[in-house]
Amino acid sequence: MKYEANNFINRELSWIDFNKRVLLTGMEKDYKVLDKIKFFSIFSNNLDEFFMVRVASLKAQVEAGIRKKSIDGHTPKEQLKKINKEVKKLTILQEKYFNNELNDELKNEGIFIKKYCELNQNQKNWCDSYFLSSIFPLLTPLVVDPAHPFPFISNLSLNLAALINDGEESKNQFVRIKIPTKNIGRFILIPNEIIETEDEREHFFITVEDLIGNNINALFNGMECLNYSFFRVTRDADLELKELEADDLLLAVEQSLQKRRLGGDVVRLEVNENIPQNILKLLIESIAIPEEYIYFCKSLLGLDDLNYLLKINREDLKENLLIGDTHPLLKSLDSSKDKNFNSIFSILRKQSILLHHPYDLFKTSVEEFINKAADDPLVLAIKITLYRVSKDSPIIEALMRAAENGKEVMTLVELKARFDEDNNIQWAKQLEQAGIHVVYGIIGFKTHTKIALVVRKEKRRLRNYFHIGTGNYNSNTSRYYTDIGFLSTDPDISSDLIELFNYLSGFSKQKAYQKLLVSPTSLRKKFIFLINREIENIEEGKKGEIIAKMNSLVDPEIIQLLYLASQKGVKIHLIIRGICCLYPQRENLSENIKVTSIIGHFLEHSRIFWFYNNNNPEVFIGSADWMRRNLDRRIEAVTPIEDLKLKSQLYDLLQTYIYDNYYSWIMNKDGIYEKKERDSNSNRSQIDLIKRLKK
Template sequence: MKSQANVFINRELSWIEFNKRVLLTGMEKEYKILDQVKFCSIFSNNLDEFYMVRVASLKAQVEAGITKTSIDGLSPKEQLTKINKEVKNLTDLQENFVNDLVNNKLKKQGVFLKNYKDLTENQKNWCNNFFTSSIFPLLTPLVVDPAHPFPFISNLSLNIAALIKDREDTKNQFVRIKIPTKNINRFIQIPNEIIQSSDEISHFFISVEDLIGNNINALFNGMECINYSFFRVTRDADLELKELEADDLLLAVEKSLQKRRLGGDVVRLEVKSDIPQNILKLLIESISIQKEYIYFCKSLLGLDDLNQLTKINRDDLKENLLIGKTHQDLKNLDSPSNKNLNSIFKIIRKKNILLHHPYDLFKTSVEEFINRAADDPLVMAIKITLYRVSKDSPIISALMRAAENGKEVMTLVELKARFDEDNNIQWAKQLEQAGIHVVYGIIGFKTHTKIALVVRKEKGRLRNYFHIGTGNYNSNTSRFYTDLGLLSTDPDIASDLLELFNYLSGFSKQKRYKKLLVSPSSMREKFIFLIKREIKNAEEGKKAEIIAKMNSLVDPEIIKLLYLASNAGVKISLIVRGICCLYPQRKNLSENIQVISIIGHFLEHSRIFWFCNDNDHEVFIGSADWMRRNLDRRIEAITPIEEYELKNQIHTLLQIYIKDDYYSWIMKEDGSYSKYKLDVANNRSQIDLIKK
């Protein structure tokens, strides 16, 4: 095989290419304007997390003198150089687009982000009164001098750096003011009557930093502000957990979260492009950051806050994404007069049900399954894994109610779900207080699997019902993430799930399962077997094909096998939303591999693995991507789909994605992506699935 650099794409650069697709999607004229704003916000939020975790890790490696190369042969320093170059190009593109949105496109649609200096005296008076009553009490200017060291700048906070002086003294003093964006909206709406606009559909805003900046002298009675500018820092926010030394994992995560709130090293400094040089110099000296990690912004800082504007109640400016209907096999459960708690269990006993969210409503399927189990007197126990749950979770409420009803309830709460740790800690405490047995999983492994098991007593015997999904038990994200799930009573899979739950609670060392693919024990081995079987079939002249849909494809061993399969004649179609470290369509390497990425209104989150097996198809769905972390360092579960009808449903679904010529980005042999250039798109996967 060729050198590493010629067969693997750098993971970080592939992620940047993914985020570029998000941004470019938002810039397409076919999207309504508030949807364009949403994509710009997502791009910025993604970038913040990328710097907090991935860039922070690379920067730490450089500072520690680590030179170990990535799978494509780049050192940490070389990766950082390429990352900074690519990101600066993309943020320039984003800022130009956002400035045009704010200054032109939004105005034409009646959404105005006003500049304080352009307001009338009456409008300024309203804004000043709002500042005095609602903002001023929240502000705390911190001076920097020999008696007051430079204050700690919290992660992702928006700040003002100002130079002030006593009117009777020529010496300037440096002051930092944190803008309280968590306690007040970033964009403050000015009432229409103050604008003197009779147009009821128009909306007028002023940014909170613009308002504070123009009232800054109110903070320094008897002094004068010479100059000010805005800045924002991004810090290393990855948790460092010493699990083996922790007697109480809950306490260990809480302590790590406290460190995160304080923040690690600064990995990025964002400033306004017109920042005065004397203020910039003071910031660089005080924060101790190299110039290559300074980003000069031509638009607003912290563009993820643009998401606030998407909440404007204007249906003409955004798509209605609240779609979905009750799965056809569960429709009779909709009736308020249907009080038969047994009905959902009767339905699942008769047939396995394949769910596809958000097109199939999460509320009337998965939530219904847990709710009915909580209230059914024949249900003896409920076991479930919780990775990310919504803040006001109906499933959590149902689990607590089940415990009150005397059922045995066991939940695994993954405390290390990145950026959801705090939320999960609070849920873990509430669940324990409700009398639920809460466990935190296996030391050294993150539990990422999405499984729920209901044990029901029927005719003197226990029967197991279960749900296995590709997405979290989260009512909010289920409306915007596409995910698959299986409701079933298959006895072999149920037996595997019982063993897996016992393993998670620490009472089993099970490593072999009847049907489930479980990592880190059996999943990698099974996928290798399945790919090698397709290679063997191709070599023997049998029909050989692989279709796989996932979030990320990174694992070197899997990629090498896919290259071998391609060279053996296996047709391979990969639907990879995010990172893809494989080169497609390369001569003598991957000529039979096609890679597409679907970027649309819904986040494509489902993982599907389809193997032709000489027309005796084997199909799987579950929680794992083809990444080292999923295959080796996480607890994951993937279930086979065995019924002929459900296999066909999944194959039809995969073909809808493969034929997409609207949301689909095609990966080229150099690792870049392009969209179809069609005047009229014939296949819009997400729209077509809504209509089904």
């Protein structure tokens, strides 16, 4: 199919625009200061991952001489040029705000990031003593000379580069020191008694690199430090994994991780704005990086480390986000003293339950479901897919306990979940040691679906209970990500899940399912059918409407079909947090399409798809975005929600997001996002949902 380049927004630039919205949210006056710090840290961490994966991929294409254009008509080289231009504008904006307004706000609230030169002698003495006792032993200066080549600079590490004069030979030497931020933290808290303040609400910090820089001569006894500066590198961190050639996928991923730790090519060099030219020249020559990938920073390097400040015990400076409550239908499980194992199962036999995290507590719903299954003597088997799991996962503990209790437990652990590979490898090994059957999915596909199945023996027959969600089985992120979960015993969907798990474990070639939409077999076809049906209804003089909420919209076939639906008269509202490659509101193209992005305290992660269907709505939730990778290169599961009451709940939720004029950004016809005007009666989707919960 041929696509018109002018009808598509560049994927990478759309992502940068999303990250810009994160940054601008952190600059809004309505947010508390530590919440602003959180958004600034997220912005920087997002950028790190973007360079490690997306920029690295484009840079590799350029070096390989690839000139194939993206769907919006840009070569890899053209995309890199635009990326660097836009990112540099944003980092300058971030630094300026951090150095001025945000720093002033921190000071006003009693949080000070002091420079060594600002301290009095007593404070300097304490810092120097701390340096000698707690930092000095960790430092290893590495000299660069003919006998000592330039050392390897690890990915995202903070480093000090210095020119040292050897007094005996009057010879200048280049020295590199890695700053041990992981061992001692980025910000060192100076005790209040040293600052001479009795206000426990006040906190005084000095950065570890500032302290090292001002004690640098202690490292070079008998020599003189002529000048020094700090730098940070970002490397290509995408795994090259040849699954088809791997005899052991676990071993193959472990070996690939070792290569990542060694690091790929440098894709970004961050340096202080005032870095001495002789040091900069040595870095450029040694790292071999083009000038366009050098970022001159006017603030601290690596502002993602601002998340250290979130540990400050000042609850008045951040929004209380621990707001969840037990789902109303599960409240009896909390209050009941009866340890009857079948309580949650008896509830699900009567009705299905729709969960909305973090408003509905993950702990008292999904964790309760798995925990009860692990301990219930009537449960015979548990099957679950694990994509990203918290390090101290109650779900994992329950699965191990279930195996100890003699149940058949099967887990699919996705070893290729980016940046969680190491964590998942460790879990896979522990699960296998506990006697659990661990599988790694289908060769060539990531398993991204979030499904759990419990098989229970009841009255001489087996009954299946299941959970299908939009988010990971991760207890930590469940408190900050908005996700939808579906608990039910629907026999058709249960049957589909049994087939899907058999497919994932390699015992089935199943391609057709009764109700479940599964990629890469049926998901794309079904979404195309559903959109086309709205078009047909319009052509027959009926109403056509689509509401879809997701993380990203990239797939060109779906976008082209949405354009056609708009031109036919179908009303379409897209609620897309991140990347959106579609232009809305364009005359004769997308006049009937509106695009909203919600950026708030919680990360909007749920995927909901609603189709009017001639006043008989079909509604779906699941793990897939409308991206090529989700529709064609991943194992995803999207389930219909057929209960009228639950469908109504999802529609009301979508309307809450549509009418939001506080957290929402609206994309105009030029692809530019604008914030809605706020007033005293603003509709605040996330806050309004919290209020409903409290009622």
